[in-house]
Amino acid sequence: MFCKNCGKEIDDKAVICPNCGVAVEREAPAATPKTNTLAIVGFVLSFFVAIAGLVCSIIARKQCKERGEGGAGLALAGIIISIAEMVIAVIYFVIIIVALIAAAGAM
Ligand SMILES: [Zn+2]
Incomplete structure (x- = not known):
């Protein structure tokens, strides 16, 4: 994946970008379907x-x-x-x- 702040490629499991130190934003996990x-x-x-x-x-x-x-x-x-x-x-x-x-x- 790529850092949204600096665009540098970073590890998929990284929480903070090692390049710019900004917290890595992840796509929100698929929302659980709401109960009918x-x-x-x-x-x-x-x-x-x-x-x-x-x-x-x-x-x-x-x-x-x-x-x-x-x-x-x-x-x-x-x-x-x-x-x-x-x-x-x-x-x-x-x-x-x-x-x-x-x-x-x-x-
Ligand atoms: Zn970065």
């Missing part, structure tokens, strides 16, 4: 309102792919949690129905 906001919202919502969390997470996952944003894993977690909650809710509902039918039959 909807992925966070969807993840949080999945704990409270499963269907809203599921919808937000699905949209967020699509946005992450389209925009190259971070949070695809978070969105996937939101989707899994939402679906798991709905499955549990359905099982719970079925158990109650079965229990009611059994109770009615016992009378």
